[in-house]
Each structure stands twice: as structure tokens, then as C-alpha cells.
Amino acid sequence: MKTPSNRNTPSSDKLGETTNRARSSDMAPAIDDYLEPKLHRLSDEFDGDRQFATTLARGLDILHCFTARDPQLGNAELAARTGMAKATISRFTYTLTRLGYLRTNRSNNKFQLGSAVLSIGYPLLASLNVRQIARPFMRELADHIRGSVSLGMRDRLNVVYLESSRSSAPISHPPDIGLSYPIARTAMGRALLAAMPRDRRAALCNEIKVKTPADWTTFQERIELSIDEYYERGFCVSYGDLRREIQAVAVPMRPMADGEILVFNCGVPTYLLTDGQLQNDVGPRLVSMVRSIEGAMGIF
Numbered sequence: 001m002k003t004p005s006n007r008n009t010p011s012s013d014k015l016g017e018t019t020n021r022a023r024s025s026d027m028a029p030a031i032d033d034y035l036e037p038k039l040h041r042l043s044d045e046f047d048g049d050r051q052f053a054t055t056l057a058r059g060l061d062i063l064h065c066f067t068a069r070d071p072q073l074g075n076a077e078l079a080a081r082t083g084m085a086k087a088t089i090s091r092f093t094y095t096l097t098r099l100g101y102l103r104t105n106r107s108n109n110k111f112q113l114g115s116a117v118l119s120i121g122y123p124l125l126a127s128l129n130v131r132q133i134a135r136p137f138m139r140e141l142a143d144h145i146r147g148s149v150s151l152g153m154r155d156r157l158n159v160v161y162l163e164s165s166r167s168s169a170p171i172s173h174p175p176d177i178g179l180s181y182p183i184a185r186t187a188m189g190r191a192l193l194a195a196m197p198r199d200r201r202a203a204l205c206n207e208i209k210v211k212t213p214a215d216w217t218t219f220q221e222r223i224e225l226s227i228d229e230y231y232e233r234g235f236c237v238s239y240g241d242l243r244r245e246i247q248a249v250a251v252p253m254r255p256m257a258d259g260e261i262l263v264f265n266c267g268v269p270t271y272l273l274t275d276g277q278l279q280n281d282v283g284p285r286l287v288s289m290v291r292s293i294e295g296a297m298g299i300f
Contacts, residue, residue: 103115142167148175148267152265191263195252237278247270251290
């Protein structure tokens with residue numbers, strides 16, 4: 001992967017101008033509808049694919065309906081979110097319960113995720129030794145910035161947290177392992193896009209545009225600005241695009257051996273930041289931290 005300095009970039013005057021424009025009040029405000037229930041219905045992109053196991057995909061879609069906001073769902077709610085018939089949902093939930101991927105809450109007869117889901121995810125976490133190596137670095141930086149430092153990777157059109165460390169300062173909605181947020185709305189997601197080869201980035205941006213058009217319309221300009229900012233300064237910034245009270249900066253690692261791109265971010269409560277601190281202090285410190293972690297892992 002090319003380093004940020006290896007690409008022709010906008011002048012600092014232009015970057016400053018566009019940064020101010022991105023932060024101005026005429027930009028669309030941060031919105032929280034990513035917290036609302038999402039429909040989980042198979043895309044027609046799989047139509048005609050004889051190798052695609054539709055039944056398996058539908059079962060996985062049911063599991064994806066459960067969130068931290070909606071940890072318990074009944075058959076009727078699952079039918080509404082997936083578009084499947086209630087009789088079909090009933091067979092799926094019965095099977096998933098028998099296999100341990102769902103369990104029934106006896107007080108309301110609704111379903112919630114079972115322990116088998118957690119056991120599937122652990123081997124992935126255990127295989128990422130970067131988590132253990134990064135922890136002391138993350139803890140030190142989180143204490144310094146009085147915020148949080150997290151590590152994430154791509155999950156379809158989202159980024160999902162793999163590790164997180166936070167300071168003792170109170171933080172609303174503290175990050176945690178397993179949380180996922182839209183790529184388009186986050187500094188972490190934009191840093192992921194910036195680190196991708198041009199063809200992969202274009203394909204992912206097109207997927208965001210097609211599948212989440214509202215996000216693309218709202219955040220396209222800020223995504224493009226963030227990519228330019230990454231090549232200028234080595235990090236991407238989000239000025240409260242996910243949550244108004246949190247500002248964030250993110251830096252991608254160099255790609256892993258399998259091509260996977262991991263990204264670190266810092267989130268700091270807005271009221272704790274002084275003017276320019278995110279760009280002039282937090283961002284450069286995060287870049288330095290990521291380079292130190294890469295060095296400890298022998299990634300150069």
C-alpha cells in the first residue's frame with residue numbers, strides 16, 4: 001500500500017478550505033437513524049447464482065436482526081424485518097434454538113441470541129494477535145486524550161469493533177467489542193476506504209451508494225474530503241457525524257498478509273477538545289501509535 005505522502009494531494013490551503021466547509025453549519029447534521037431497526041432481506045444480486053445457499057442466508061439474516069437496541073424479538077417482528085412468512089420464520093427460529101444460536105426468554109416468549117453465536121466469533125478474535133500487542137499502546141493513548149481508542153475491521157457496509165480501550169473520563173455510548181457502525185458515517189470507515197486500492201474503494205463506494213442511498217447523499221462530500229485528508233495528513237476525521245457529542249480521528253494499518261485492512265480510531269467528547277486539538281495533536285499521536293504497533297508486529 002502506498003503511504004500517504006506518495007500521492008498527489010490538494011494543497012493545504014484547499015484542504016483547510018474544504019475542512020472548514022465540512023464543519024460548517026450548512027452541512028447535513030449528524031443523524032441517528034442507524035439505530036433504528038433495519039430490514040434484512042436478500043438482495044437480488046444473488047438471483048441466478050446456483051452456488052448461493054439461499055436457505056442458509058435467510059437463517060443468517062434472522063440472526064442479524066438482533067441488535068443491542070433490540071436484543072429480544074418475536075416471530076412477528078422477525079417476519080416484518082426479513083419479509084419471510086411467519087410459518088417460515090417459525091421453522092427457522094425453532095431450528096436455530098435447537099442448535100443454540102437462539103434461546104427463548106420465558107417471560108415473554110421472545111427470542112434472543114444464544115451462546116453458540118459467541119462461540120463462532122471467538123476464533124476470529126483469537127486469531128488477531130494485534131489485539132494483544134496493541135492493548136498497552138491503546139490504553140496509554142486513551143488516557144492521554146481522555147477518550148477512547150478502538151480497533152476495527154470491515155463487516156459488509158459497516159465497521160465492527162474488535163478491541164477498545166477508554167480512559168476514566170465519562171463517555172456517552174462507550175465503544176465495546178462487537179459494536180458496528182456504518183462505513184460512510186465514521187472516521188474509521190473513511191480511513192478504511194482511503195487505505196483500499198482504488199478499484200476496491202470504487203466498488204465499495206458504489207455499493208454504499210446503491211444499498212444506502214441516504215448515507216451516500218449525506219456523506220459523499222465528507223467521504224471524499226476524508227480520503228484527501230488521509231493522503232495529506234495520514235488520518236481521517238469525523239466531526240460528530242455519528243454522534244454530535246463525539247469527534248473522532250482514524251488511521252488504517254498497512255494491509256495484513258491476507259489483504260485485510262484493520263483501522264484504529266480515537267473518539268473524544270467534544271467538550272474536552274480545544275480548537276485544533278483533533279487535527280494537531282490527537283491525529284498525529286494516533287498515526288505514531290499505529291506505526292509503533294506495526295513495528296512491534298514486524299509490518300513495514
